Amino acid sequence: MQHKFTARTRMFNLINDDASLLSSVSRFGISLGLGEKTVEEACKAKNIDCTTFLAVMNFLAEENVQPSDLVENISLETVIGYLKNAHAYFLNYKLPIIREKLNDAVLENERLYSYKVVLLKFFDEYVIEVAKHIEYEEKLVFPYVMNLLSGKENLTYSIADFEDHHTDVDSKIAELKNILIKYHPTNEVNFKLNDVLLELLWCEKDLASHNMVEDFFFVPVVELIENRLLKTKKA
């Protein structure tokens, strides 16, 4: 099937065409200042598997069209690198910034003091939840998969356990967004708070697409390898 982007697409056109892909591009380790580089050249320069890069970009750009024949050729090392970069981005960069903006947006006057305390508490609890989810993947799931790739199997774990564990971390951020829209207790227009809301909207989308990459490019590929190991063992 013909896809939107190919190895010969210029990186400039890819980003210009759909700016929401920029965060994904950077998660592959590709930075701005791309000149006239094509996808293939940019990937080569950073030692990234071009097939995997294109599969993810086309999947995100075409919105939820199942990647069909691709699973076979996906590089798990590249996907894991991508997921790790995404984790670092959310935990060390984006979420602290949103907290700071939230703290900044709600003025600390007597009337709103209690509200601000519980609002920030909500946010902090959310971040702890995200951190737990990330720690589980980085300490347990990724090492298991890396072992699998080097031919070592570990019978105590299987990627099916991951699917069970994979609860939606993005539902809580949606709740915070709803609370601000519906229950924020002032009636003055607050540009800073609007900014927070836009950040939350973007973050919610971004986390959803992160989960999609896990569901479509990570879990099925690991399943494939597990099944192969199982078959060779039986043979």
Add this chain to the structure above:
Amino acid sequence: MTDVIIKIAIVDPSSIIRSGLSVLLKRLQGYHVHTFELNSVEFLVNNIRTHKPDLVIINPTYWGLIDIEKLKTENKNSSTHFFALLTGAVDEKVLETYEEKIHLYDDVDSVKAKLDRFFDILDSESEEFQSLTPREKEIIVGVVKGYTNKEIATNLFLSAHTVITHRRNIARKLEIHSTAGLTIYAIVNKLVELNDIKQR
């Protein structure tokens, strides 16, 4: 008004039809639709397992022999509905296993009417969106103060089952599902003071 959030898998080999149906579904009033577009039925089993769609709309012209009953029994926990997507003439027998049919020339209203039969969309005019009952407010205070359902039940002379029902209604009315979220609501609406909240 609360939109019903539903996940729909669309299975058809034509990307024009898939995308078109997907756009139409996203326009339906009262629904917040998330679609998965699958170009072949072979992806369906995996999709049902990982994404648990609420509805599968599938073109039986290409996959008339798909065993829906088998799919359903294999995924006992999911309550997935199956609609047929008709783009041409199909043997009526094939359609018997589908719960509903969507025709290529159906308009938005008739597609909505067909979905409405399977998904409870709540009437925005109805009383229950107006406000919380005094009892529900009491329950929120209990939850926010850190009491268990059982403790709340004892304090208010209710059964634990009734408390759970109230909590479900509160979550639906407010669109808040977590205790931390209810705490914010309770503070904003002065149901509790900061001092009342147990340090957990």
